Amino acid sequence: MKIGFVGAGRVGSTAAFTCILYMDVDEVALVDIAEDLAVGEAMDLSHAAAAVDKYPKIVGGSDYSLLKGSDVIVVSAGMARKPGMSRLDLATKNAGIIKDIAKKIMESSPESKIIVVTNPMDLMTYVMWKETGKPRNEVFGMGNMLDSARLKERLHSFGARNIRKAWIIGEHGDSMFIPWSLADFDGDVPREKILEEVRFVAAEVIKRKGATVYGPAVSIYRMVNAVVNDTKEEIPTSVVLQGEYGISDVAVGVPAILGKNGVEKIVEYELTEEELEALKNSANILKERLKELGY
Numbered sequence: 095m096k097i098g099f100v101g102a103g104r105v106g107s108t109a110a111f112t113c114i115l116y117m118d119v120d121e122v123a124l125v126d127i128a129e130d131l132a133v134g135e136a137m138d139l140s141h142a143a144a145a146v147d148k149y150p151k152i153v154g155g156s157d158y159s160l161l162k163g164s165d166v167i168v169v170s171a172g173m174a175r176k177p178g179m180s181r182l183d184l185a186t187k188n189a190g191i192i193k194d195i196a197k198k199i200m201e202s203s204p205e206s207k208i209i210v211v212t213n214p215m216d217l218m219t220y221v222m223w224k225e226t227g228k229p230r231n232e233v234f235g236m237g238n239m240l241d242s243a244r245l246k247e248r249l250h251s252f253g254a255r256n257i258r259k260a261w262i263i264g265e266h267g268d269s270m271f272i273p274w275s276l277a278d279f280d281g282d283v284p285r286e287k288i289l290e291e292v293r294f295v296a297a298e299v300i301k302r303k304g305a306t307v308y309g310p311a312v313s314i315y316r317m318v319n320a321v322v323n324d325t326k327e328e329i330p331t332s333v334v335l336q337g338e339y340g341i342s343d344v345a346v347g348v349p350a351i352l353g354k355n356g357v358e359k360i361v362e363y364e365l366t367e368e369e370l371e372a373l374k375n376s377a378n379i380l381k382e383r384l385k386e387l388g389y
């Protein structure tokens with residue numbers, strides 16, 4: 095089993111760390127435009143692995159040929175929004191980076207499944223899908239998995255117990271929502287307050303420590319694990335829809351079964367009218383933004 099990472103920054107390297115500790119990985123490759131960073135992270139990670147008596151082959155560098163043969167490639171390369179930078183500026187800048195990465199992945203490891211993490215993630219997932227020309231089940235994004243982890247944490251803090259299912263779906267951004275009709279846990283919770291808190295908690299973490307790292311890293315691991323170990327878990331995933339939920343030609347977060355073929359099935363639940371409207375609202379917002387990007 096080989097896992098590739100494009101982007102060896104905070105999120106990419108910590109996701110690699112998590113995968114190495116939690117799974118039996120044979121090979122890890124980290125590619126970053128900052129070559130020394132990728133090499134240094136690979137060395138540090140190999141020491142972490144040896145400390146728990148694991149000896150996977152871990153390599154780093156700026157050369158995409160390192161990725162060859164990866165089962166999954168996690169893409170978290172790019173930038174986060176800087177003060178004064180507009181949403182569109184960031185999307186334009188990162189879309190350029192994703193376009194370049196798509197081309198290089200197709201030259202070096204065209205069979206790999208690709209998990210997109212770079213923000214604005216739903217848009218970048220669409221750009222990656224379009225630019226690689228791969229089938230939609232092989233290019234998908236991580237965002238709602240993390241949003242849902244934040245939801246579970248908030249639910250628990252408000253007294254919910256035995257949380258069997260609690261998802262956020264829709265845009266990985268302001269228009270995300272909770273399909274309460276699908277939620278399954280014990281206890282009564284203040285729903286509006288929880289949604290509000292989940293929406294803004296990432297900004298709070300970024301304000302205090304500069305980035306979100308562990309939450310994203312472990313969420314990435316969950317999706318990588320579902321694919322490489324073919325677990326068939328149901329995980330909210332950003333994927334290009336082609337008619338599901340009445341939505342087409344945009345990547346947005348929906349419940350999906352993940353396994354060795356990537357997104358093996360998009361699960362179409364009977365949502366309430368209000369929930370379906372919220373999902374369509376997310377899709378419309380994202381479509382508008384894709385248009386701004388020229389897609």
Ligand code: NAI
Pocket residue numbers: 100101102103104105106125126127128131170171172173174175191194195210211212213214215236237240266305306307310
């Ligand atoms: P970071 O700045 O620590 O790492 C980004 C890395 O990308 C850097 O090492 C940089 O050298 C590399 N890079 C930049 N341009 C590149 C290129 N053209 N080719 C290869 N590598 C390149 O940032 P961090 O904190 O790791 O975040 C990465 C991205 O993930 C950001 O866009 C952030 O907004 C996003 N993110 C998404 C989450 C999600 O839930 N989808 C959660 C957290 C972060």
